[in-house]
Amino acid sequence: MIVPIILINFNNTPDTIECLQSILGSLNKNYIVTIVDNSTDNGPVEELLKWLNNPYPVASISDFGDITFDEPIKTSFYAQDELEKGEKLIKELVPGSIIVIKTTNKGFAHANNIGMNLFLQNEKVDWIWLLNNDTVVPTESIQKFYDCVSKLPENVGILSTALTSYFSPNNVQGYYGKYNTYTGVSKAILECPSDDIKILDKYHTAMGASQFVKRSFLKDVGLMSEEYFLYFEEIDWSVRAYKKNWKLAMTPLINIYHKEGSTIHGSADEKSLLGDLCDLVNRIKFTKKHLPALLPFIYGGLILSIANRIRRNQIKRAGLILKYMLNPFKFNPLKYTRYKA
Numbered sequence: 001m002i003v004p005i006i007l008i009n010f011n012n013t014p015d016t017i018e019c020l021q022s023i024l025g026s027l028n029k030n031y032i033v034t035i036v037d038n039s040t041d042n043g044p045v046e047e048l049l050k051w052l053n054n055p056y057p058v059a060s061i062s063d064f065g066d067i068t069f070d071e072p073i074k075t076s077f078y079a080q081d082e083l084e085k086g087e088k089l090i091k092e093l094v095p096g097s098i099i100v101i102k103t104t105n106k107g108f109a110h111a112n113n114i115g116m117n118l119f120l121q122n123e124k125v126d127w128i129w130l131l132n133n134d135t136v137v138p139t140e141s142i143q144k145f146y147d148c149v150s151k152l153p154e155n156v157g158i159l160s161t162a163l164t165s166y167f168s169p170n171n172v173q174g175y176y177g178k179y180n181t182y183t184g185v186s187k188a189i190l191e192c193p194s195d196d197i198k199i200l201d202k203y204h205t206a207m208g209a210s211q212f213v214k215r216s217f218l219k220d221v222g223l224m225s226e227e228y229f230l231y232f233e234e235i236d237w238s239v240r241a242y243k244k245n246w247k248l249a250m251t252p253l254i255n256i257y258h259k260e261g262s263t264i265h266g267s268a269d270e271k272s273l274l275g276d277l278c279d280l281v282n283r284i285k286f287t288k289k290h291l292p293a294l295l296p297f298i299y300g301g302l303i304l305s306i307a308n309r310i311r312r313n314q315i316k317r318a319g320l321i322l323k324y325m326l327n328p329f330k331f332n333p334l335k336y337t338r339y340k341a
Contacts, residue, residue: 001149002030002093003142003212005129006115008108009037013047015259016133018060020098024073028142033098034115035133038105040337045102049077052098060136073098080104083118090122105337109224109233116213116223125215127159132209134259136166144254145212151197157217157246158237160206161254162192173258176250177205179235182297184283186235192252200248205234210256217246229333230275232282239290273317274336280305280321284328299325 005023009016016035023033037045055069074096080103103114112130119125127149131137141161152159163173174188176198186205200206211234221240224233238248280302287298302325309318324331 001126001146002032002095002124003127003129003145004032004034004115004119004125005131006112007033007035007131007133008111009035009039009044009048009133010105010111011039011044012133013044013051014058016048017051018058019131019133019135019137021055021058022060022135022137022139024096025139026137026142027139028146029095030146031095031129031142032093032119034101034118035098036101036103036111036114038103038111040105042102045100049075049100052100075100078102080114083114090118093122093124105334107226107229107333108231109226109228112233113223113226116218120215120218123215127212127214128218129210129212130208131256132258134166135163135209136257138255138257141254141256144251148197148251148253152249153199153247155245155247156197156199156249157214157221157241158206158211158248159197159214160208160211160248160250161256162250162252163207163209163256163258163260166257166259169257173260174207175252176200176207177234179203179205179238181287181291181294183301184287184298185301193250196251196253198250198252200238200250202238202242203235204248205238206248206250208234209258209260210254217241220244221246227285228278228282230278230282232279232286236286236289272336273320274333276317277320277324277331277336278333281324281328281331284325 007016007019020033039045052073052075055073057069075098077100080101101114103111116128119128148159160176162175165171165173172190174190175193176189177186178189179186181203221244225236241248283298287295302321306318306321309321
């Protein structure tokens with residue numbers, strides 16, 4: 001079994017290179033990496049292709065073993081409208097190969113769906129690993145995944161991993177998330193499960209930065225919902241899964257280093273404008289879709305969010321939240337993809 005790994009590169013090639021380098025150092029080589037670049041211009045993908053053609057080690061916290069770069073890394077590059085040319089490569093599933101796809105930015109889910117759709121063409125693909133590009137993978141991670149698969153109940157469609165801080169490796173970021181249906185806020189669970197495999201509840205979420213997704217799950221439940229652009233894809237998937245009697249699980253046996261927030265130029269405490277607006281607007285979208293009776297609680301929480309932005313002297317941001325709270329489906333995230341604060 002070969003596991004395809006999908007990375008999304010949005011204006012952040014240095015992190016993508018470091019993540020890719022850690023994958024290349026894996027002890028188990030049964031993987032294919034697809035990098036979907038949805039950056040705002042061609043600069044990041046050109047930088048990535050330049051490194052792949054002339055790779056060199058980059059500084060990292062991870063031990064990559066005996067990895068060396070004596071020659072270019074074999075890479076196939078396609079624009080989105082050229083993907084049919086890559087069908088032969090997908091059918092052959094050459095271990096260790098790299099595929100780079102350049103596409104327009106239509107959100108996190110859209111970019112992941114491009115990669116998943118590509119690998120669903122091959123019936124030999126049983127699982128796909130969705131991995132944030134701001135992560136670093138320990139050398140034994142892929143082998144540990146293969147070890148976990150045999151322990152999974154048949155109805156588990158998503159298996160997520162533990163996340164620890166890249167910058168403070170002893171600090172756990174989370175084992176899974178717990179979604180509060182009244183506030184629309186997810187909380188990371190920091191207590192390590194006692195079992196090697198923990199089955200998650202309906203309003204528990206996979207840690208989105210690192211999750212393995214089963215082929216039969218995708219065929220039954222469907223791909224990520226593209227209506228959110230950024231955030232809420234995982235909780236939406238969870239609710240849709242349980243409606244079709246699928247389960248989500250996590251394993252603490254696989255631990256991934258994560259630079260939380262670097263993908264959207266923010267941190268857990270100070271989100272980018274794009275991240276802030278997507279988070280708040282999507283609370284409304286998700287609740288209208290799955291829990292409409294709880295909308296009054298969500299709106300009440302958004303009023304408190306506006307008050308907090310005013311207290312922080314983020315007057316413009318408070319105004320935008322109010323604007324899109326009243327008209328959430330008029331929110332165009334592409335207007336804010338260049339904002340960094």
